[in-house]
Structures are given as structure tokens and as C-alpha cells.
Amino acid sequence: MPKVTSVIVPYATYLRVYEPLAAFPEPERGHWARYARRDDLPTYQDELRRALADLVPTPPVPVPVHESGDAFVLEAGGVICVCPWRTRLRGWQALEEVVEELPPPVLDAALPPVLRRQAAQDHERWLARNPDARPWIRTSTWQVPINWFVLVADEEREYVKGSGDEAGEPPVLRYRTPMVQARRRVARALRALREAVDEGPLIDGLVDVGRWLEEFHPRSYVELDYGGLVHALPAGELEDDHSAADVAEGIEALRHGDEAAAGAAYGRLVDRWRTVRDRRSAN
Numbered sequence: 001m002p003k004v005t006s007v008i009v010p011y012a013t014y015l016r017v018y019e020p021l022a023a024f025p026e027p028e029r030g031h032w033a034r035y036a037r038r039d040d041l042p043t044y045q046d047e048l049r050r051a052l053a054d055l056v057p058t059p060p061v062p063v064p065v066h067e068s069g070d071a072f073v074l075e076a077g078g079v080i081c082v083c084p085w086r087t088r089l090r091g092w093q094a095l096e097e098v099v100e101e102l103p104p105p106v107l108d109a110a111l112p113p114v115l116r117r118q119a120a121q122d123h124e125r126w127l128a129r130n131p132d133a134r135p136w137i138r139t140s141t142w143q144v145p146i147n148w149f150v151l152v153a154d155e156e157r158e159y160v161k162g163s164g165d166e167a168g169e170p171p172v173l174r175y176r177t178p179m180v181q182a183r184r185r186v187a188r189a190l191r192a193l194r195e196a197v198d199e200g201p202l203i204d205g206l207v208d209v210g211r212w213l214e215e216f217h218p219r220s221y222v223e224l225d226y227g228g229l230v231h232a233l234p235a236g237e238l239e240d241d242h243s244a245a246d247v248a249e250g251i252e253a254l255r256h257g258d259e260a261a262a263g264a265a266y267g268r269l270v271d272r273w274r275t276v277r278d279r280r281s282a283n
Contacts, residue, residue, distance in 0.1 A: 011141060011228045011229045012048065012139050012140065012228050013140050013141075013143065014044065014139055014140075014224075014225045015151075015222070015223070015224055015225075016222070017083060017136050017137075017213070017216045017222055018072065018074040018220055019082065019136070019217045020079050020080070020081050020219050020220065021079075021080055022219075023217035023220070024082075032080075032082045033080070035070075035073070035082070041073055042072075044072070044227055045228075047085060048228065051087070051091075060111065060115070062091060062095050062119055063088055063092055063095060063123075064088050067086070067087065067088045068084075068085040068087040068088075070084075070085045071083055071084045072085075074221060076176075084136050086136060089134075089135050091119075092122075094139070099116065134215050136216075138209075142229070142276060144224065144243065144273075146205070146247060147202060147209050148224050149244045149246075149247040149248075150185055150206060150247055150251070151175075151182040151213075152175035152185075152224050153175075153181075153244060153245075154242055154244050156244075157173075157175050158175065158176070159171070159173050159238065160173075161235060161239070162230075162235075170230060171238055172230065173225075173241065175223065176221055176222070176223045176224075177222050178220075178221060178222075179213065179216060179217070179219065179220040180218060182213055183210070183214070186210040186213065188251075190203065190210070191255075193206070193254065195254075195255075224244075232276065232279055237272075243269060243272065243273075246266075246272075247265070249261070249265040250262045250266050250269075253265060
């Protein structure tokens with residue numbers, strides 16, 4: 001689920017895994033096969049609106065009472081792949097994150113302790129019944145984590161400018177890649193980074209996302225979607241945003257021992273995303 005902080009600024013980005021129907025056991029496989037034939041498939045905006053609606057009541061509902069039966073659907077190479085929303089699991093995970101991020105007075109005002117205790121107890125009981133559960137979607141607010149860009153390549157970038165008015169279609173910026181490619185890029189990047197530096201947040205993040213990817217079917221697809229962040233960035237900046245290319249260039253430079261070129265690529269990334277962080281501070 002989007003983080004609770006997205007009630008204020010719902011500029012969320014997403015990393016999704018779409019698994020082929022063959023990856024799901026029955027009867028879930030049959031459910032998704034029927035679901036994929038629908039004409040009214042929801043978008044990420046529908047998912048976000050439903051999540052935010054749960055936070056409007058008093059008291060708020062930080063985690064949905066019932067699991068969502070919705071998913072995102074992708075057809076690739078004639079194969080139907082689905083990305084289940086799994087809103088309850090993601091809601092619990094988001095709640096854990098926001099507890100670490102917000103000052104106690106703000107946290108208690110937004111989510112009273114009794115609600116948090118009840119959610120934690122529900123999560124424990126749910127995990128006891130579903131010990132191997134994992135989300136198909138990862139969410140970040142006001143940024144795309146650098147380690148996500150490692151999974152994709154610039155030639156997989158898809159940018160749609162949008163209509164430019166409130167009533168029309170919003171812009172889209174996303175990448176899609178086969179799972180085997182994403183895993184290969186993680187492995188190559190980790191080798192290059194570990195040879196160049198001992199440790200760091202980028203390595204830790206790559207290890208984490210690599211382990212997550214291993215949980216899915218090898219014929220899955222990985223999607224990096226700028227989601228609602230496109231509404232916070234001017235069209236010109238979106239069109240010129242080739243962050244995946246900068247990350248790939250920097251890692252390739254490290255592989256060849258060219259620290260100057262790696263630094264230049266990293267500098268472009270820092271400058272680009274600093275402007276996004278500045279907008280967050282302004283809001």
C-alpha cells in the first residue's frame with residue numbers, strides 16, 4: 001500500500017512484478033484468468049484512491065479489513081501475467097515504515113496507539129498462517145530508489161507525454177523488463193560495486209531487491225513505474241530523465257576502474273533527484 005504519508009503528498013512510485021498465470025496454484029490461477037478478461041481493469045490511480053479513502057474516516061483504517069481481489073494485468077509475448085495488489089500485506093508493511101519515520105506526537109495524532117497495536121496483532125496472526133507471503137509491489141514516495149534503476153535499461157524506457165490538461169490522460173514514465181534480465185543486472189552490478197567499494201546503501205539495497213526478485217517465477221516481468229511522481233515533475237524534466245542510463249553508465253565505469261566517469265554519472269543522478277527532494281521540502 002502507499003505509505004500513510006501519501007495522504008499529504010501522494011507522489012508514489014512503484015516496482016512491480018507480473019507473474020504468469022502458471023505461477024499461481026488453483027483456485028487462485030482460475031480467479032486471475034477470469035479477472036484478466038475483464039474490460040474494466042483498474043489503474044494504479046484507482047488503487048491509490050481506494051487506499052486514501054480508508055484513511056479519511058475517524059478513526060482511520062490503516063490496513064484493509066479484507067484482502068483485495070484486484071491485480072494489474074500485463075500481456076507479454078502472448079502470456080497473461082498478473083501483479084496482485086495484496087493490499088493487506090502492503091498496508092502492514094507501510095505501517096511499520098511510517099512508525100519509524102514520523103515523530104511520536106504526529107504518529108499518535110494520525111494513527112492512535114490502539115489502532116497500531118491492533119494492526120500489529122492482526123499482522124502476527126496473518127503471518128502465522130502465511131509465513132512465505134511476499135508483496136508483488138514495492139512503493140516509494142517522492143523518489144525512485146537508485147537500486148531500482150539497476151534492474152532496467154534505457155532502451156526499455158517508455159515515456160508518454162500525456163494531454164497536458166487536468167481532464168486528459170496523465171503522463172507516463174516507466175520501464176518493463178523480463179525477470180531474467182533484471183536478475184542478471186543485479187548480479188553484474190553487485191560484482192562491480194563490491195570490487196569498487198566495501199559496503200554501502202546501494203549494495204545493501206541491491207542485495208535486498210535481488211532476494212525479493214528470487215521469490216518470483218523466472219518468466220515474470222519487472223516494471224518500474226514513476227506513478228504519481230509524474231504529477232510533481234515538469235514535462236521537460238520527465239522527457240529528459242534517463243536515470244537508468246546514468247546508473248548503467250556509472251556501474252560500467254566502475255567495472256572498468258574509471259572513477260571519474262562513475263562520479264560524473266552519479267553527479268547527474270544527484271542533481272536530478274535533488275530537485276525532486278527540494279519540491280518535497282517546499283510542500
